[in-house]
Amino acid sequence: LAKFSWKSPVVVVKVIDSVLRGIAQVAFGNNPLTGLLILIGLFVGNVYSGLGAILCSLTAIFTAKVLNWQDDAVAAGHSNFNAVLIGTVTTALYPSVFGEAMPLPVWGYMVIAAVFTVCVMGGLGRIMEGHNIPALTLPFNIAVSTTFLCMKMAGYGTTTDSPSADLVAEEAIHWGQVFRGTLLAAGHVWAVEDVACSCLVYLALFIFSPILALASYVGAALGTFSGLLVSSSPYAAVYHGVWGYNGFLAAGSISFFMVPNPRILLLAAINAVFATFIQSALNPVYAANGLPVFTFPFCLASVLMLAAAMASGPPSLRVGNPTFP
Amino acid sequence: LAKFSWKSPVVVVKVIDSVLRGIAQVAFGNNPLTGLLILIGLFVGNVYSGLGAILCSLTAIFTAKVLNWQDDAVAAGHSNFNAVLIGTVTTALYPSVFGEAMPLPVWGYMVIAAVFTVCVMGGLGRIMEGHNIPALTLPFNIAVSTTFLCMKMAGYGTTTDSPSADLVAEEAIHWGQVFRGTLLAAGHVWAVEDVACSCLVYLALFIFSPILALASYVGAALGTFSGLLVSSSPYAAVYHGVWGYNGFLAAGSISFFMVPNPRILLLAAINAVFATFIQSALNPVYAANGLPVFTFPFCLASVLMLAAAMASGPPSLRVGNPTFP
Amino acid sequence: LAKFSWKSPVVVVKVIDSVLRGIAQVAFGNNPLTGLLILIGLFVGNVYSGLGAILCSLTAIFTAKVLNWQDDAVAAGHSNFNAVLIGTVTTALYPSVFGEAMPLPVWGYMVIAAVFTVCVMGGLGRIMEGHNIPALTLPFNIAVSTTFLCMKMAGYGTTTDSPSADLVAEEAIHWGQVFRGTLLAAGHVWAVEDVACSCLVYLALFIFSPILALASYVGAALGTFSGLLVSSSPYAAVYHGVWGYNGFLAAGSISFFMVPNPRILLLAAINAVFATFIQSALNPVYAANGLPVFTFPFCLASVLMLAAAMASGPPSLRVGNPTFP
Secondary structure, X not given: OOOOOOOOXXXXXXXXXXXXXXXXXXXXXXXXXXXXXXXXXXXXXXXXXXXXXXXXXXXXXXXXXXXXXXXXXXXXXXXXXXXXXXHHHHHHHHHHHHOOOOOOHHHHHXXXXXXXXXXXXXXXXXXXXXXXXXXXXXXXXXXXXXXXXXXXXXXXXXXXOOOOOOOOOOOOOOHHHHHHHXXXXXXXXOOOOOHHHHHHHHHHHHHHOHHHHXXXXXXXXXXXXXXXXXXXXXXXXXXXXXXXXXXXXXXXXXXXXXXXXXXXXXXXXXXXXXXXXXXXXXXXXXXXXOOOOOOHHHHHHHHHHHHHHHHOOOOOOEOOOOOOO | OOOOOOOOOOHHHHHHHHHHHHHHHOOOOOOHHHHHHHHHHHHHHOHHHHHHHHHHHHHHHHHHXXXXXXXXXXXXXXXXXXXXXXXXXXXXXXXXXXOOOOOOHHHXXXXXXXXXXXXXXXXXXXXXXXXXXXXXXXXXXXXXXXXXXXXXXXXXXXXXXXXXXXXXXXXXOOHHHHHHHHHHHHHHOOOOOOHHHHHHHHHHHHHHOHHHHHHHHHHHHHHHHHHHHOOOOOOHHHHOOOOOHHHHHHHHHHHHHEOOOHHHHXXXXXXHHHHHHHHHHHHHHHHOOOOOOOOHHHHHHHHHHHHHXXXXXXXXXXXXXXXXX | OOOOOOOOOOHHXXXXXXXXXXXXXXXOOOOHHHHHHHHHHHHHHOXXXXXXXXXXXXXXXXXXXXXXXXXXXXXXXXOOHHHHHHHHHHHHHHHHHHOOOOOOHHHHHHHHHHHHHHHHHHHHHHHHHOOOOOOOXXXXXXXXXXXXXXXXXXXXXXXXXXXXXXXXXXXXXXXHHHHHHHHHHHHHOOOOOOHHHHHHHHHHHHHHOHHHHHHHHHHHHHHHHHHHHOOOOOOHHHXXXXXXXXXXXXXXXXXXXXXXXXXXXXXXXXXXXXXXXXXXXXXXXXXXXXXXXXXXXXXXXXXXXXXXXXXXXXXXXXXXXOOOO
């Protein structure tokens, strides 16, 4: 597709290809089929998330072209994978964070946030490129935190009373539910909780790279089990997969950006645990401003661990494609 | 003036020149006449702000010479523009933040903060220089936040009760007042709210560079209008220009540091909106510690957008002078 | 010792040497005797702190070898000095932060945190190396903040009521007690408050480098006196040395990493004051999440001031050894 200009009629195919790759890039896949399966999963889990992903992707691709990004970066979905998350996460989390159904103007804020992600990706990417580290989904985290706080300041949402402490003192851990949590974690990357969606994500990743799919699953499992260490009973959040998605991404990122060897895989495992610890630590900090932690724990842990992986020993090679314009 | 040594009697003229340039550098002007007009504006708006600017500037220039900064950086006002803001902002905001008239010892804390800005400018400038990004007014933000919190810990200020929620539910937007807000924004850069002061700032910038003056005004207008999106009625703060100063600086910084072309001007406009969104997002975060956001939203947005501007496409050239010792 | 392989029987001696050097590296000493004296001081002050230091050191050295760190970095204690602090600070501060005696499982969290410090040191070290700045004890600060918050989330600790405001309005400053505070500050670096321990620290540093010992003491004194400026009476914390340890480290770091000259020593003094101001500013911010500030104020100030020291003028040379793998 790279041969065709962005001005020819083929542009529609190129844009669809880029949208699908962007959806897959969130989990480090660079393959339109992978993206398509995940998109189907999103629609199965939450129709609005699917629509949000498409709307924000198109906004991001348009912005990137106007800002003169390089063709190959746009084609690979690097300009829009952060916008995908704006679309899925805002639509999925708005009701729980703001305590009301999502009103129409929020779609406008999503478009603005999608424009921001492209600019921040350009800037942050360039700064971090100097250290040979990818910007991951930091642009999404910056844009979504900013926009959510702005919407609160603009008067959106009802003043949610903090829920009364649950008196359920259920101590026993349901291991079957924990296993279900490791599966559900995959969908939580896009903030969608649905078994079918999660299965499609794993299938889609497996098509792109079996190693990546396996590493991501092990990461999700490590994160979920760490969740038992860093939260207190009742462990509902563990069973719902909420403790696994940072581990999923953390292990996946190390496996994807570095050539796997035993030492790298050990670092990937440590990173999954580290990201989950950070998730637990940042939860109350973000909650003080009424925000969930999004994927920031994964970003923080992985930036440090990718640098550590590159630092220790020569036999590992960075295999990432150029992510920046 | 560069020919004369700092030890000759001409030193007085050199120092005055540097003080005035430092005042102008806050808004990216490098011209003593621009600085003089703004200084007059400060005195018109708030006598103490004018005195604070001069006292802190002198402290900073002295510190920079002792620390062996290069002559041209000191002469251009790079060592003291952060200190200028310490002087104007502390004197202007102390009464509202601490709920009492400013007592004498605060001038001592201002001097200490001015010394800090020089050191932080040296350090942060050097770190960010590696990425070819200027430190902007980050040193001021670090020093002023630190000092304000320290003064609170040292027992300054009265325990201000959070004001009871205003019941005024005035929905209609006064567009004339919004326009007045776009004008007042210029003075808020130095934390002074005064129409005459703002007019002098625009006049002073126009003398230095008509393009910069225009870009800054458009930024102030975009910021003020964005303020309607990211705050809720009654829009008193919008009318007072509080939502415009980050946009003013954000648009100005991109226009100043990059060679303007349509793409750069678009980025400058996005930056003005982005900075205002960040301002809204950080307001409650800073307020939790009893602080205003100062110019940190501008700094955060502009660092990212300057990097983005440099990243996307070759035809733009950095025109900033070396800002660092 | 460097001649012997890590696989020969001499490994025991190498490990002991590395543990001791790591303990000394916290205060920039690189000498096993210095480390031994400080370790004795730790045991005198708090037996658990001594044990924690040893356990976490061994964990860190093992992790570093598995992750393939370079021999000389491990031998010099660079892989384990952050872990030393995990061991001493967790054991010393757990009772006051969590309001209960330290239960056994916390030792497990300490081991996990020690593993994290090694990975973060590798990553952060590599990122900051690009700017020629050491990572200092930032890895410890990241790991310990994360772990403390995680333990809170996992249900450790009793809900401590905020202590009722003390009504003692003792205005007079006991200068003898302030002097005692400058002495006690040294032990607070390892979170141990004990006159004998502090004296052993100074003695140990003096053996390694008289200049470093003197600079650290002057820093502790400057910090303690600044503490009077940035806190309010009664000055119990000043008398206990709590305001001196960041100054101790701040002045020591500049003196150690740069070749001392009058300008560098001035910067070291400013750094000690700056770190103490930041300590005061961050106290309420950290306290909002129920955490002490650890040594983060020192790290933040010193990163900026080391960069400033390198920026201003040529006659200063970095003398640090390569800190990174």
